[in-house]
Amino acid sequence: MAGELSKVPGEQAEKILKAKESPEALAQEKALTEQVVVPVNQLFASEIHGANDINWKALPVEVLPTRGLFYPTDVEITIKSAQNEEIRQWSTIDETDFVSVDKCLNFVLERCVRVNSPKGRMSWRDIKEVDRFYIIFKISELTFPNGENKLMINMRCNSEACMTAGEPYSEKLRMTSSMLQIIDIDESLMKFYDPDKRLFVVRSKTTGKEIEFTLPTVGVSSKIKSNINTKRQKEEPIDWAFYKVSPYVISDWKGLDDDAIEAMRIKSLGWNRDMILHMSAIADKMEKAVKLNAKMTCPKCNETINRALFFRGDFSIKDILSIPIGLDDLV
Numbered sequence: 001m002a003g004e005l006s007k008v009p010g011e012q013a014e015k016i017l018k019a020k021e022s023p024e025a026l027a028q029e030k031a032l033t034e035q036v037v038v039p040v041n042q043l044f045a046s047e048i049h050g051a052n053d054i055n056w057k058a059l060p061v062e063v064l065p066t067r068g069l070f071y072p073t074d075v076e077i078t079i080k081s082a083q084n085e086e087i088r089q090w091s092t093i094d095e096t097d098f099v100s101v102d103k104c105l106n107f108v109l110e111r112c113v114r115v116n117s118p119k120g121r122m123s124w125r126d127i128k129e130v131d132r133f134y135i136i137f138k139i140s141e142l143t144f145p146n147g148e149n150k151l152m153i154n155m156r157c158n159s160e161a162c163m164t165a166g167e168p169y170s171e172k173l174r175m176t177s178s179m180l181q182i183i184d185i186d187e188s189l190m191k192f193y194d195p196d197k198r199l200f201v202v203r204s205k206t207t208g209k210e211i212e213f214t215l216p217t218v219g220v221s222s223k224i225k226s227n228i229n230t231k232r233q234k235e236e237p238i239d240w241a242f243y244k245v246s247p248y249v250i251s252d253w254k255g256l257d258d259d260a261i262e263a264m265r266i267k268s269l270g271w272n273r274d275m276i277l278h279m280s281a282i283a284d285k286m287e288k289a290v291k292l293n294a295k296m297t298c299p300k301c302n303e304t305i306n307r308a309l310f311f312r313g314d315f316s317i318k319d320i321l322s323i324p325i326g327l328d329d330l331v
């Protein structure tokens with residue numbers, strides 16, 4: 001996991017990498033991979049239920065909000081439409097309750113998304129949290145190809161050009177996944193992106209140590225959330241400074257249980273001040289980078305219109321995977 005915060009210097013890392021490529025190391029790696037085949041298969045067996053390959057459609061990672069930058073280069077994501085069971089579960093969503101929304105989003109991911117990498121087994125839990133909503137939207141579009149769920153949104157232009165030209169652009173439109181604007185990582189962060197490691201690498205000026213950080217996966221986030229819940233139930237003190245940064249430094253959800261998280265937390269107490277400041281600043285930037293907007297170009301003035309989703313009068317979270325039925329339709 002990227003939780004190994006203090007990384008070995010470049011030269012040493014290169015040596016380790018070279019050693020890894022030796023025939024003995026490769027043979028050992030192969031033996032290890034073969035050994036874990038059974039448990040790994042068991043681990044993943046329950047995640048795709050009754051999948052029929054014909055129904056699975058490839059979702060190119062380049063279209064995701066993260067543009068696939070934080071996944072292995074050979075990752076393959078496929079999705080299928082939601083069936084009755086997923087739609088029934090979705091209908092129980094309580095839009096005012098973050099936990100309920102989280103649970104329903106993950107339920108649909110588990111049932112309707114496959115993530116594969118030829119080099120290693122992956123699952124829906126490896127999806128970056130910021131990509132989750134976009135993927136749910138694509139599943140909604142597969143489920144209701146004719147827009148039966150009526151995801152209507154009021155787009156209005158507030159640009160000065162439009163306002164002064166008379167009547168500003170205003171229209172109720174059908175929302176599509178192509179309009180979704182979820183993350184906007186600015187240059188100050190992107191300059192740390194390492195295309196080989198598929199994550200961000202920041203080198204501390206004072207210690208020279210490298211800090212690796214990534215975008216939280218659904219798997220890591222949900223384990224951390226459940227760990228916070230456990231602490232709440234036990235009325236234990238909650239180390240918010242750690243929870244703020246931990247989703248960005250833990251890259252793997254496998255083996256991440258309450259004990260592993262606690263061990264990391266204790267380790268984090270030994271981080272130096274420089275590292276804490278870096279990590280905290282990064283977490284702040286990331287939080288600001290994530291939004292949930294509909295975006296389009298104003299047809300009147302060509303400026304960009306951004307509208308936050310789930311405004312009053314627009315479609316709701318529940319509408320994404322359900323067909324609105326009036327009482328009149330039932331009688």
Ligand SMILES: [Zn+2]
Pocket residue numbers: 157158159161162168169298299300301302303
């Ligand atoms: Zn305009």
